[in-house]
Amino acid sequence: PMIKRALIALLVLLPVLAVAVAGNTWRQGSRQIVVPPLAPLAVDKDRIAQTLAGALRAKTVTGLLNPQETAGEFQRLQQHLRERYPLIHERLQREAVGDSLLYIWVGRDPQAQPVVLLAHQDVVPVAPGTETAWKQPPFEGRIVDGVVWGRGAMDNKSNLVSQFEAVEMLLASGFQPQRTVYFVLGADEGLGLLFSGDNGV
Numbered sequence: 001p002m003i004k005r006a007l008i009a010l011l012v013l014l015p016v017l018a019v020a021v022a023g024n025t026w027r028q029g030s031r032q033i034v035v036p037p038l039a040p041l042a043v044d045k046d047r048i049a050q051t052l053a054g055a056l057r058a059k060t061v062t063g064l065l066n067p068q069e070t071a072g073e074f075q076r077l078q079q080h081l082r083e084r085y086p087l088i089h090e091r092l093q094r095e096a097v098g099d100s101l102l103y104i105w106v107g108r109d110p111q112a113q114p115v116v117l118l119a120h121q122d123v124v125p126v127a128p129g130t131e132t133a134w135k136q137p138p139f140e141g142r143i144v145d146g147v148v149w150g151r152g153a154m155d156n157k158s159n160l161v162s163q164f165e166a167v168e169m170l171l172a173s174g175f176q177p178q179r180t181v182y183f184v185l186g187a188d189e190g191l192g193l194l195f196s197g198d199n200g201v
Contacts, residue, residue: 041169048165049148051084053141055157056150060099062122062190074099074187077121085164087171092183099187105167105177112179119160120189123152160185 058077063070078101082089093104099121107114126138136142136149143149148158163183 043165043169048161049143049146051080051165052148052153052158052161053143053150054080054084055161056141056148056152057139059139060122060152060187061125062188063125071099074121081164085168087168088164091171092167101183101185101187103183103185105181105183107177107180109178110180114180114182115177116182116184117163118184118186119163120156120186121160122187122190123155123157124190126151156189 055077058080059073060077061070061073088103091105093106095102095104101121126134131138136144138151141148141150152158167183
């Protein structure tokens, strides 16, 4: 009987609560602050596309079978980043752990908690037998009809290039973040995908 009475009370209270919430919402209105939209950033889309295309041409395939060849491709990618982002390589601290990289953008407030942004340089191999299914070759970084094609265009070199483009622009404007920002660029993210049987994107 006690549980039954509690359920009946709950069923009675729920509509009352719903009416109260609806009435309060109508009375209070929106508290969203109206902020005028910022003007679109002036970015050189062609240069960014070329930068991504160049990154895709470095065949940074995840794997353990040919470490010397793999290391050479990572070096090729990292040299490409040095050439395209000189301010980052001049002003940020850079540490290498094998083929993985850590960039440190020191903030104005050493007491503030840092921010970590992630991206990975490596891509998973093209599944054997699927080469003819590609609309464009996977490692030529072709730009066709405004689209950059290649292995890693989505996962994850576009993320890497986007982060570096933003930082390079901010550095050129004289900006320094309040808190320190760590950029972690891994080189073996795809190993877990390979062992799990996922061929990635």
